[in-house]
Amino acid sequence: SITLKYGAQYIGKRQDAEMKKFRANRLGQFIHWGLYSIPGGEWNGTTYLGAAEWLANFAKIPNATWDSLQYQFNPNKFNAVQWAKMAKASGFKYVTITTKHHEGFCLWPSEFTEFDIENTPYKKDLLKEFVDAYTEAGIDVYFYYSILDWHHKDWRYDIKNQADSLAFSKYFEFAKNQLLELQQKYPEVKGFWFDGTWDASWKKNGKYSYDIQKALKEVNPNVIVNSRLRADDFGSRHFDSNGNLMGDYQSGYERYLPAKNDTLITKIDWEACMTIPVNQWGYHKDWSLSHVKSANEILELIVKTVSLGGNFLLNYGPKGDGTFRNEELEISNSIGNWMSKYADKVIYYGDYANLKPQDWGYYVKNTNSGKFYGVVFNLPLSKLLKIELPNGKKLKVVNFETEKLEYHHHDKMGYFISLPENTPNEPFIFEILME
Numbered sequence: 001s002i003t004l005k006y007g008a009q010y011i012g013k014r015q016d017a018e019m020k021k022f023r024a025n026r027l028g029q030f031i032h033w034g035l036y037s038i039p040g041g042e043w044n045g046t047t048y049l050g051a052a053e054w055l056a057n058f059a060k061i062p063n064a065t066w067d068s069l070q071y072q073f074n075p076n077k078f079n080a081v082q083w084a085k086m087a088k089a090s091g092f093k094y095v096t097i098t099t100k101h102h103e104g105f106c107l108w109p110s111e112f113t114e115f116d117i118e119n120t121p122y123k124k125d126l127l128k129e130f131v132d133a134y135t136e137a138g139i140d141v142y143f144y145y146s147i148l149d150w151h152h153k154d155w156r157y158d159i160k161n162q163a164d165s166l167a168f169s170k171y172f173e174f175a176k177n178q179l180l181e182l183q184q185k186y187p188e189v190k191g192f193w194f195d196g197t198w199d200a201s202w203k204k205n206g207k208y209s210y211d212i213q214k215a216l217k218e219v220n221p222n223v224i225v226n227s228r229l230r231a232d233d234f235g236s237r238h239f240d241s242n243g244n245l246m247g248d249y250q251s252g253y254e255r256y257l258p259a260k261n262d263t264l265i266t267k268i269d270w271e272a273c274m275t276i277p278v279n280q281w282g283y284h285k286d287w288s289l290s291h292v293k294s295a296n297e298i299l300e301l302i303v304k305t306v307s308l309g310g311n312f313l314l315n316y317g318p319k320g321d322g323t324f325r326n327e328e329l330e331i332s333n334s335i336g337n338w339m340s341k342y343a344d345k346v347i348y349y350g351d352y353a354n355l356k357p358q359d360w361g362y363y364v365k366n367t368n369s370g371k372f373y374g375v376v377f378n379l380p381l382s383k384l385l386k387i388e389l390p391n392g393k394k395l396k397v398v399n400f401e402t403e404k405l406e407y408h409h410h411d412k413m414g415y416f417i418s419l420p421e422n423t424p425n426e427p428f429i430f431e432i433l434m435e
């Protein structure tokens, strides 16, 4: 292997209590909330199709113009306790909120910039209200932080000369100061979700990303940091030049999932983040412009992720006034209903079952109870659910709610399970006992 100064800081899955809790949580709420939530994808009467939090870029709005949105940010309908209550009812066990997106506006009163919540009509420490409410509700809090910063004068996309290098080193100090400030002001925070780390300037400075992970861990030894923060000595991201995962979990799955038969991903900790529309993270006024995922589509993405041993972060983009749009409220309600019935068995502590994937749905092993489950999304016309067990394993019992399902032994490893009498008209689960 190659000697690296800024490669993976350890090898293998962490087994400390905090990482085990992160893994067991499985289902998280992502919140994108910032100045971009005010225009909602529309500028000077033009609606932009792209992601609303990128409006400044798409509409080529000068910084001075965009930054003046700061004086309009006054979410008078924001109620952190209500947000946390909705999140809990939806089954979310953790939340990740944008403390600072690419625009550079900070949702907390930062000592290191005026471009923050303190200098808005809202004035109050919004992030503290948020952290306190979610913590009180028993939901773990994580912070999204964008390294890319369109506002900061020392940000550089590339390092072409000594002047760039000096400026970017000042930007690094600024970012590191803000991150340590976030840990110090909000000690409940469990970890950091870094974004905006694809530019050459960051890839040329593996040391910076290495130092940030170390600095955060010095304050909180079990802080959880995503792989997207990291670049190694040669600019390799997520995985170092020796193929070792950097950070504590792989965070490359953004708006897509691994293939159903991908066994490699099951060997590392990973988290997928997902939008409800095709591609909107911040609030966009017009969701009719793309497909909006149904509750069942989202449930299937969640279960597929857990079946491959991953966490799933579902995104919400609250409006500038602090309210959620109806589509998000409806999705929350549907997901919450399903989670209240099944999450304890097939989401929380859910993991890879190492059984041959089938078309009718997904397998989940519950690492707390040791039980194996099938989660059915697609009923076969044959009305029979196929199961193929590994050599040496035999099917013993199949439980569906309180009844035992019939099955017949088709060949050496194959079984066909008969559907229950009254098959539910929603994704349902059955328990598999093998010997």
Ligand SMILES: COc1ccc([C@@H]2N[C@@H](C)[C@@H](O)[C@H]2O)cc1
Binding pocket: 051, 053, 054, 195, 196, 254, 273, 281
């Ligand atoms: C250059 O393509 C992208 C795509 C998405 C992003 C950001 N990552 C997501 C988690 C959102 O924050 C989105 O703005 C940035 C650049």
